[in-house]
Amino acid sequence: MTDPEKNKGSALNVMKGVDQPSQINEAMVKRLKGKKTKVHTPDEFIEGILAGNRTILSKAITLVESSLPAHQDKAKEIISRCIPHSGKSLRIGITGVPGVGKSTFIEALGKLLTSEGHKLAVLAIDPSSSRSKGSILGDKTRMEDLAVDPQAFIRPSPSAGSLGGVARKTRETIILCEAAGFDIIFVETVGVGQSETTVHGMVDFFLLLMLAGAGDELQGIKRGIIEMADAIFINKADGDNLQKAQMAKREYSNALHLFPPSESGWIPVVDVCSARTREGISAVWEAILRYHSFSVGNGYFMNKRMDQNRQVLFETIEEALRNHFFSGRDRSHRLREVEEAVISGRMNPYTASKELLDEYFKHNNQP
Ligand code: GDP
Numbered sequence: 001m002t003d004p005e006k007n008k009g010s011a012l013n014v015m016k017g018v019d020q021p022s023q024i025n026e027a028m029v030k031r032l033k034g035k036k037t038k039v040h041t042p043d044e045f046i047e048g049i050l051a052g053n054r055t056i057l058s059k060a061i062t063l064v065e066s067s068l069p070a071h072q073d074k075a076k077e078i079i080s081r082c083i084p085h086s087g088k089s090l091r092i093g094i095t096g097v098p099g100v101g102k103s104t105f106i107e108a109l110g111k112l113l114t115s116e117g118h119k120l121a122v123l124a125i126d127p128s129s130s131r132s133k134g135s136i137l138g139d140k141t142r143m144e145d146l147a148v149d150p151q152a153f154i155r156p157s158p159s160a161g162s163l164g165g166v167a168r169k170t171r172e173t174i175i176l177c178e179a180a181g182f183d184i185i186f187v188e189t190v191g192v193g194q195s196e197t198t199v200h201g202m203v204d205f206f207l208l209l210m211l212a213g214a215g216d217e218l219q220g221i222k223r224g225i226i227e228m229a230d231a232i233f234i235n236k237a238d239g240d241n242l243q244k245a246q247m248a249k250r251e252y253s254n255a256l257h258l259f260p261p262s263e264s265g266w267i268p269v270v271d272v273c274s275a276r277t278r279e280g281i282s283a284v285w286e287a288i289l290r291y292h293s294f295s296v297g298n299g300y301f302m303n304k305r306m307d308q309n310r311q312v313l314f315e316t317i318e319e320a321l322r323n324h325f326f327s328g329r330d331r332s333h334r335l336r337e338v339e340e341a342v343i344s345g346r347m348n349p350y351t352a353s354k355e356l357l358d359e360y361f362k363h364n365n366q367p
Contacts, residue, residue, distance in 0.1 A: 042074060042078055045060050046081050046082070049078070049082060050180070052180050053180075057153070057177070061155060079172050086175040086176075086178035088183065089174075089177070089178045090288070090292060091174060091187065092204065092206075093196075093199040094186055094189075095189045095190070096208060096209030098190055101209065101275045103142040103143050104276060106188060107144070109285065110122065110143070110146045112281055114149050118184050119152075119183055120151065120185075120186065121153045121155065121186070122146065122152065122153070123155050123187050124155075124189065125166055125187060125188070125199055126189065163198055167202070168315070170202065171202050196225050197224070205291055206228050208228075209233055210235070212241060213248070226259070227262075229268055230268055230269070230287075231270070232252050233270075234271070235275055236276070237272035238276055242272070245272040264300040265294075265298060266300075269287040328363075
């Protein structure tokens with residue numbers, strides 16, 4: 001510590017600071033402390049959700065996202081009671097690299113839909129959470145108009161967990177939103193990795209947003225993602241970029257001819273749009289509606305949903321088994337031991353896994 005007396009007149013003298021207001025708002029602390037969050041019963045949750053109560057819907061989603069066993073049990077009950085009221089929405093996946101304009105686009109298409117009387121829920125899958133802490137939709141300013149639209153409900157991506165875990169939570173959130181009366185669900189994902197396949201597995205229509213770029217038009221987005229798309233829209237088709245976007249449209253159309261025909265028999269739509277000027281946004285909606293009547297007409301729509309259910313069945317079993325195996329208290333210690341042995345070459349991975357599985361099955365009285 002510097003001695004103020006000794007350092008008088010010296011540059012080392014520490015001036016007494018000006019009083020600053022407390023960083024904590026005491027009045028707010030008092031209010032929050034006094035406020036008890038109401039714990040709803042499952043009946044109250046169901047009643048609230050079916051009545052379209054957004055506060056209760058949000059609380060139910062929070063339960064779904066919680067990892068506390070008590071919350072999980074409650075969430076399971078709520079979901080199974082919501083299932084009979086779900087399934088009636090059109091589920092649309094939207095993907096594209098960061099910066100392609102997804103949030104601007106969702107705002108533009110979303111406002112169009114709510115102005116037509118639709119109720120829209122916007123969810124996100126972003127297990128990497130490379131952007132803001134926890135979620136790509138956490139930053140509400142990304143969709144200013146939609147965020148305050150009473151016909152729209154924006155829910156940030158659950159931040160923690162594996163892709164499988166996040167996917168399960170998103171699927172369950174879709175069910176809750178549908179039960180709450182939302183007839184259109186957007187599931188947004190960043191077009192950089194595996195999450196597109198996951199989103200594709202839970203939606204009816206998969207929309208890929210692209211940019212007109214110089215050089216190889218297929219760069220940046222993996223071929224597999226292009227193959228999954230029911231429509232490709234080249235965004236930012238405005239101003240000087242319009243011509244380039246038109247060129248990209250021709251190139252993608254040509255490239256798509258080289259792909260095998262899709263299972264649904266649908267020929268993907270390729271077009272341009274501008275989320276900023278909103279030019280071409282209504283064409284996106286028209287394409288989605290055309291796809292809907294096409295796929296309902298040939299039975300693909302329902303088949304795909306049933307196939308997705310089958311997928312959920314297996315994924316749920318796998319997730320439960322995996323959690324059961326890895327969450328054993330003694331097992332994590334043994335696992336570390338064996339892992340160490342494998343890394344150092346003292347054990348081979350096959351013998352090591354067999355040893356652990358044998359212990360696991362023996363402990364659980366399995367064959
Ligand atoms: P995201 O990362 O995919 O969600 O992209 P954003 O919606 O945040 O958009 C990234 C940037 O591109 C922002 O500065 C937007 O204003 C801009 N942008 C989005 N759509 C368009 C468009 O259609 N035309 C133009 N010129 N800019 C756009």
